[in-house]
Amino acid sequence: MMQINGKGKILRIYIGETDKWAKKPLYHELIKMFKKNDMAGATVFRGIEGFGLNSRIKSSHILQLSEDLPLVIETIDTEEKIENILPKVKEMVKEGLVTIENVEVIKYEAEK
Numbered sequence: 001m002m003q004i005n006g007k008g009k010i011l012r013i014y015i016g017e018t019d020k021w022a023k024k025p026l027y028h029e030l031i032k033m034f035k036k037n038d039m040a041g042a043t044v045f046r047g048i049e050g051f052g053l054n055s056r057i058k059s060s061h062i063l064q065l066s067e068d069l070p071l072v073i074e075t076i077d078t079e080e081k082i083e084n085i086l087p088k089v090k091e092m093v094k095e096g097l098v099t100i101e102n103v104e105v106i107k108y109e110a111e112k
Helices: 026-036 079-092
Strands: 006-016 042-046 070-077 097-105
Touching: 006 026, 006 079, 026 042, 026 070, 026 079, 070 079, 079 097
Parallel strands: none
Antiparallel strands: 006 070, 006 097, 042 070
């Protein structure tokens, strides 16, 4: 059973829904890479509205329906594991924003 207690890191990646890696959705390929590297877990969040470097507002409003909504992918793990995957993340994310923050893990465990 995997446990994380105390200090950790959260890696956040801000990209667009249509971003690709090897002709496949980037968010899905990032999740697969996290799984392959035994990260504690990861989640993809779809934004309903946002803008990035190009300042184009992307929205899920019915009149402005965007096919490239903003996504945020998060994974939390130990500093060592986050640092180990960072070179691959930098390689895969051609456009977007990547951040790392300190977190305090209060509880991370699964029932047996």
